[in-house]
Every structure is written in C-alpha cells, then in structure tokens.
Amino acid sequence: MSSLPLRTRCLLARPLLPPPACRAFRRRTLATVADASANPTSTPAATASLPPVFRPRLEEHYYNTLQEDLMVLTYDHSSPHASLAHLATSREYNRTVPENPLKDVYSRPVERLPTFPGAAETTTNLLSLENAKVKNVVLKRKFRRGFFNPIDYTSVLKGKLNAREDAPPVAPFSPLPSRLPIVSKVVLRIWAEQAVANKTILLSAIMSLQSIGGVRAEPLFATVGDAAKKIREGMPLGARVELTGVRMYEFLDKLTQCVLPRLREWPGVNPVGDGRGSLTLSLPDTAIGYFPDVEPHFDMFPRLFETDVAIETTGKNDWEAVLCLSGFQMPFLEERVVAQVDEDAVDENDPWAKFRKPKSREERRAMAAKNAAAAAAAKK
C-alpha cells in the first residue's frame, strides 16, 4: 500500500467519518436523531462525543409503517395461501416470541452453534451434491462445436452444459411479512469505454462510487474484446459497488431526498423492471455531483460518470417492486414506458418479403385474404 504514490493512496482511501450532508438531509438527520446524548436516561457520557447510534430512518419507516401498508395493498383474498386454514400450518404465522428471547439465544449449547468446528450442519453442507459440481471452470481453448466435460473429457452438447434450471413458480400471495416486498440490495455500476485510451480516469470512477456508497468499490473488466473500439478482454473499463443494509438505506435516502429532486428535465423513474423485482435507473454524470458526499469536494473528482443504479427487491413482479420503492418516495412516471415491437409491420426494404412463406395456417389464411382483397381493389 505504501508503495503506491500519495495521490493514488488518497484516491483509494475510504473516509472514516459519515459524509457531509446536503442541507435538508443534515437538518433532518440532526432532528430525527434528536441527540440521544441529551436524554439523561440514555447511554453513558463517554459515548456522548462519538457519532450518534441510530437505525437508518428508511429501515425504521419500513418496519413501523410501510410493511403494514404493503400488506394491505398487495392483499389477495382469493389466494390459496391467504386462508386461515393454510396460515395455521405455516411456522411464521404461529411464531411466538418468548418472554425473554435473549435467554433462548444464549442458552444454545456450544456444540449446536453453526460456527462450532465439528458441527454436523457445516460438515453436511460441505459434502452436499451442489458443492461437488464443478463451478466456474475456465477453459483455455474455446471449442467451436460442443464442449467437453472437463472431468472425463466426453463431449457434451453446448445447450445441455449451459442449461439452467427454470425459475421456481412464483409463490401465491400470503399475508406474511416474508412474502412482502423489501429492498434487498442496490448495485451501482459505471461502464466507461473511454478508459481504453486512459486507464487512470477509472480512479475517479471508483472514488465517486466509494464516496456515494460508503463501501469499497471494485473495477470491472471487459469480458469480450472489440477490435473496432480497441478493447481487449481483461481491460479495466468500469467499476461497481454492492450496497446492502445500512449503506443501502442511506444511499436510497440520499438519492430520493438530495439527488433526484435536483435533476433537470427528468420526468421520473420508469416503473418497468425485469419482472422479478429489480428496477434500474440511470443517473447522468451531473447527478453524481448532487450527492452530499461529492458536492463539497466537487473539484477533487476529475471526472464523473453516468452511473446505473440497480435496485433489487424481494417483490415477485414489477408492480410489487414499484410499490415498495414508492413507499421510500421514489418518483415514478405515471405510465410505464415499454418499447413497442410492431409485429404486423412489414419491412418495406426487404426484397424477399413476398417470397417468405407465412408460418402458421392462420397467417397463410390472412395473407390469402389480403391478396384477394388487393386483387379485388385492383380489378375495380
């Protein structure tokens, strides 16, 4: 670490203090924390000068208020798992919190703790079939046809080798907290192909992600080469950071309170995700400058990049994910913006269109009807 030049060391450092905040964010943080040290019944005086200890306000809001509202809004009375008879069989519904929960936690014998070296749970997991499968095999040579099984060198069809299990069917609605959508992860990603010419600009990218996320960022490397763009496989061209827990809630708070309201000519987030509870929005480079971690030291970042924010929730579809995020004041568009593919449109520039055979019987009948109508019109 000390072998790197000072400038690089500075850029790779992560700040110890919580970031300086934008005015509204700071005022609210001060007001909501409301000085635990001022309260005479709280922590001893030794910790009064340390940063205050508090749970992220978005997390508190979710568990106090939002979760109940989400249950009401997503409620489906006709779901088979919503009946009381079914709920009586579910462990979560019948869960009772004992009077002294800590006593149960601390009274577990040492041998039964999962971290115990000889514990049966860890040994069984290691010897499971899943762990015996070969993972992340990197083949030195790429074969044009088919692939070979690296264990016994028999050839395997590419489709079979890369086949993935189908996703499990979506669980029907049940009024349990585990079924409700909650934000689980936020991934910030920068992809800058300008780094082909000048690798050092990525330092600024990594630094900006570390500043706004509060977590160490990693560089991203090209997986495929592109000769036209002079990209070689393995070149560092981007950066990414994954945020979970406290950092994730703080980032979402800063995003919705400080950054998104200040974006210009920006209509809102498109409420369209991948259909499995993830949503992505793209922040322009100007937006990164509005973060309270970046704005006071704007000059220290030579270059800011367009950043993709991928928010993953445990929602089962787009609607649930959007519902959950709207509870955190994420501004969404009124209408979903989805690219429309006009299948009936005939490509006029295609010279072979009239020779192509229509695929199904219905299409052939439709073609015949169209031709008949065209012929009748031509006759007149």
Add this chain to the structure above:
Amino acid sequence: MLPRALLAAPAKRSLYISRKCLATASAAAASSPPNVGILLKRNPVILRQLTEFEHAYYAYRDSIQQGEARPFNPEFYFKKGSTAEQRWSAAQETAVEKTPSGTVQLVQPREEELSALETASRTTAADAAGDMKSLDRALDRTLYLVVRRAAGARKGEWLLPSGQMKGDELLHEAATRHLHAEVGTGLETWVVGRTPVGHLVAGSEKIFYMKAHILSGKIQTDGKLADDYAWATKQELKEYLKPDVYASVSKMMAEL
C-alpha cells in the same frame, strides 16, 4: 404518492366485493348496508429511542466498522493551504476522545449554518401540556383519531369514526366521503388500498375499517356527527374505547 393507476391491483385480482354477493349471502345483510369505519393514523415523526440492547449492538457494529475502515486521508478532501484545510487541522488539535477500537476519534469542524441550528427536543409543548387534540404530541409514536359521537344510539361514546355506506359506493370511496363528513374537508388524507384492515360486529351492525394516513391539515368537526376528537396512541385508546371494542380494534394497530 403513487398514482392511482399503479395503486390499483392488477385487473385479474379484483378486490371489489359486489353488493350482489353480499345480498345472496344473507337476507338480513341485504336490508342494512355494512358500515365503514376509518382508522386514521399519523405516522411517527422522529426515530424512536433504541432499547439498551439495540443501542449496544449498533454501537458495537459501528465500532467494528470504524476500526476496519481505511484511515481518513485529508489530503484528498482538502486542497493544500485552503481555509477548509485550516479549519480541519484546527478541529483535529482539539481531538482527545478515542473510539472503542483504539484510534483517535476525528472531530468534524462545525459549519456556521449548522451551529445556528438547534436540535429540537423529543418532547414538545403539546407533550408537556397533554394536548390530545395536537398532532405534535408523542412524535415517536403512531397517533390514531378517535371521535365522540354527537347523535344517534351511541351519543357521547368515544369511537373510531364510522358511518353508513351509501348507494353503490365502494369501501374506500365511502371511507373518504365519511371522513370528510365527520371531520371536515380541511384534511389531506390517503386511504390505503381497497382492502379493510379489520372489522367489528356490534349487535346488528358490522363495521369494516379502512386504514388512512393523515398527510396534512386540521380537523374541524361541525358538531353533527362528532362533537369532540382526540389523537391517541394505542395505549391511550384503552381509556377512550370500550373494552370489547378496544379488543377487536387493537389488532389493527401497530405496536409503535
């Protein structure tokens, strides 16, 4: 708030229970329409006080993170010779405290505009006075609206706002209409979805409660339906509501 189109459930999952279904279910129910009740709540405004265990746990976790974090490099954040750097160095000279992990606690220089700000206290004037009509009371708790009936069979009783449904309206429409009738139009409220959160059977009448949030505004009771009101926490509602009513209604409320 989320626009109406997105608030509604997807078309195939209709939450509307048609009046026809209710009528065929029982002849008695067909004669008198069900009542709609409103659980109007004001959400907590400030973060709650952490319990001793929670505080210890979060403090421990934070101290680990601070110990494992890379040391702060002021050379990146402050330009050499700038006033910001001078203020920073001056602040660090006063640093004496040590974090639980052993490093010296950095002192953040106080900005002028923030020095002028005063942190508000957790208890307000309304708390001290015990003003039950104020929304500034009990900032870390949820407050629920309870009204005193001005007329009818239950005159003088403290209840959650409720009333009859009219015509062919849906529950959430009836909730909005009745709330404005009972406590005036000076409120901005949001009814959560179209599903009731609880019900109460009192004699022949059935009340289905809809949850609503108060966003802003003041209550003005016109005296016809309700002559008095109060904003009470879940524990304080025990003093206002009858025991059997409280038993059914308390299940709809959160602990905080």
